[in-house]
Amino acid sequence: MQQCWRIPAGGVFGRAETGHRRPSRSPALQAFAKLKYKANIAQNHSRKSAWTNIDYDRLYTQPSYNPGRQLGSVKLQPIPGRGRGLVAQRDIPLAETVLLSEAVGGVLSGPEGTELRPQHLADHLAALQRAGALGQPDRARLRLLYDGSAADSPMALRNRAASLDDFRKLEDKLRRVAEAPKKAKGKGFGAPAAAAAAGAAGQAGSGIDTVTLGEAPLEGEELSRLASLNAWGNSFGELGASALRGEASEAVIGIWPEFALVNHACAPNTTAFAVGQRLLLQAVRDIPRGGEVTTSYLAEMALAPLERRREWLRGAYGFECACERCTAEASVPPAVSAAVDAAYAAASSEEARALAGQAAGRSDRGALAPLEAAVAAAVEALEEAMQEAGLEEQLRAWLRASAYNAYYTRAAIRDLPEGGAGPGGLLFGSRGATAKAPFSDPEVPAGLAAVVSEVAAGSDLHLFLTLEALSRSAEAFPRDDPRVVEATKTCLHAHILRYGRTSDDVLKQLVQARIAHPHYLGRISLASSQQQQQQEPDSSNAQQSGQSRPGDAGSLVSEPLLGSAAWVAASPVQLRDAAAAAAAELAAGMGTGQAAAAPGGV
Numbered sequence: 001m002q003q004c005w006r007i008p009a010g011g012v013f014g015r016a017e018t019g020h021r022r023p024s025r026s027p028a029l030q031a032f033a034k035l036k037y038k039a040n041i042a043q044n045h046s047r048k049s050a051w052t053n054i055d056y057d058r059l060y061t062q063p064s065y066n067p068g069r070q071l072g073s074v075k076l077q078p079i080p081g082r083g084r085g086l087v088a089q090r091d092i093p094l095a096e097t098v099l100l101s102e103a104v105g106g107v108l109s110g111p112e113g114t115e116l117r118p119q120h121l122a123d124h125l126a127a128l129q130r131a132g133a134l135g136q137p138d139r140a141r142l143r144l145l146y147d148g149s150a151a152d153s154p155m156a157l158r159n160r161a162a163s164l165d166d167f168r169k170l171e172d173k174l175r176r177v178a179e180a181p182k183k184a185k186g187k188g189f190g191a192p193a194a195a196a197a198a199g200a201a202g203q204a205g206s207g208i209d210t211v212t213l214g215e216a217p218l219e220g221e222e223l224s225r226l227a228s229l230n231a232w233g234n235s236f237g238e239l240g241a242s243a244l245r246g247e248a249s250e251a252v253i254g255i256w257p258e259f260a261l262v263n264h265a266c267a268p269n270t271t272a273f274a275v276g277q278r279l280l281l282q283a284v285r286d287i288p289r290g291g292e293v294t295t296s297y298l299a300e301m302a303l304a305p306l307e308r309r310r311e312w313l314r315g316a317y318g319f320e321c322a323c324e325r326c327t328a329e330a331s332v333p334p335a336v337s338a339a340v341d342a343a344y345a346a347a348s349s350e351e352a353r354a355l356a357g358q359a360a361g362r363s364d365r366g367a368l369a370p371l372e373a374a375v376a377a378a379v380e381a382l383e384e385a386m387q388e389a390g391l392e393e394q395l396r397a398w399l400r401a402s403a404y405n406a407y408y409t410r411a412a413i414r415d416l417p418e419g420g421a422g423p424g425g426l427l428f429g430s431r432g433a434t435a436k437a438p439f440s441d442p443e444v445p446a447g448l449a450a451v452v453s454e455v456a457a458g459s460d461l462h463l464f465l466t467l468e469a470l471s472r473s474a475e476a477f478p479r480d481d482p483r484v485v486e487a488t489k490t491c492l493h494a495h496i497l498r499y500g501r502t503s504d505d506v507l508k509q510l511v512q513a514r515i516a517h518p519h520y521l522g523r524i525s526l527a528s529s530q531q532q533q534q535q536e537p538d539s540s541n542a543q544q545s546g547q548s549r550p551g552d553a554g555s556l557v558s559e560p561l562l563g564s565a566a567w568v569a570a571s572p573v574q575l576r577d578a579a580a581a582a583a584a585e586l587a588a589g590m591g592t593g594q595a596a597a598a599p600g601g602v
């Protein structure tokens, strides 16, 4: 399960005009802008208290904190056409942790940006085994995973029979072995006898003998197959938590056995990310009792048309995706599918790809006019085709995600300055640009965030776009403007989906760390830009050149809003209500944008 949500090397947007103006919009952009992010957190759901004892604040801030493996209210069961899968045993509300897993044999890591492939992991595990560091329980854990064997092979039958108890049993066994020497002391048994007892305990309660399963060494080919079908990786670390934990953001790849039981969907209900060696799986939608827990194996391919996604999954995993999104997209009239493919193709030219790659200073809006016209026409044709076909909103949202590169390319070109980017470039993330905070339409990243949230809620890209939208609206409007309040709500909602139940303080630090990360530089600053420019003439340079200034990020995430939003994460209340209350509080307490800028000290 290779996943990684890359933010284009140079960032996402360019700069447009100096000073804010409301740009005129085409009907298609208006339609696009109507994609309002739905902050319907936990509406009408009775919630149970969180099942874990995870202290999220410590998890995100202290590398030494070890909450151990955790499995939520899920069970492993056969899913027709998908082998086994994890199913919710009770309603799991969004923003709740589904599982927290530890990698078998630890993770393989490398410098940020490294493409770590499953074969690298297989080689790493083989080396561990040769060194005697991949013991029987680890081998058994791996052998309980899907190995690509035919549905009626002995392996597949064994896998189907395995239960979550087998995984739990292995963990219990390890704990017993760890504790056994201590307990055995003074009783005259000693470690070997205790370890044997632990081994016997490992065989109880399930049809699968995990001791025998882990006896034989794993062959090279077996390891390669297991890694290619079960590994998860990312080319950068968790951008908020690694900063708070004092760790460098690194590329990682690993096999987290419980997570490897989760099947794929093209619009999944969870998001996964690694915090140190652990993998956290967070629900980003309410998962009803009996509903399957799903994740995406696709990374950026989630933003591609149906046939491309299916082809990729067929090639990498050998299955034909028939998830809800694929099934719905397969049912649309041919004219709509053709419009999706045409929009995707229009934005896949070399020029468009170069734009997405953001070579500093290379682009200006005039030079890209033909591309802009082609992409804009393709997007409008898609919107019209969907309108004509009378498709429901959910399906339209998925189809927009399938043609995301067209929406993105159109937005990125419109975001460029009319007269060219100039030397050094004004493109988002480019270094050395000297222009001062020309901010364009906040609805551009907000619209893209809404598209991404439909298929990759809680992903890095989703969080990035909501931060960008917040940054722009904060710089364009007074702090108590409803648009700023809405952008704040949306941004915090995205972060809460990912991070779950943190305290206000840690949530704020996570947001700040994401803003300060070099991926985000050039654009995102939650400081009050006007004031900042008046007071600190070099401030936009500092943002462009990658220097983060402690404290400047927090001024918009005003205490009342953040407080309420974070409180939502810790209690079963609707974000919308809380944010409305916070907005009222903000308006009453602060009155003007100027006053609202004060708490962050900028």
Ligand SMILES: C[S@@+](CC[C@H](N)C(=O)[O-])C[C@H]1O[C@@H](n2cnc3c(N)ncnc32)[C@H](O)[C@@H]1O
Residues within 6 Å of the ligand: 001, 081, 082, 083, 084, 085, 145, 146, 159, 229, 230, 260, 261, 262, 263, 264, 265, 317, 318, 319, 320, 321, 322, 323
């Ligand atoms: C990481 S495993 C997931 C757990 C696996 N179903 C099992 O029984 O252990 C990946 C494999 O599950 C199956 N799978 C996952 N998602 C699927 C889907 N949406 N449709 C069909 N098969 C799927 C494929 O065989 C894939 O190679």
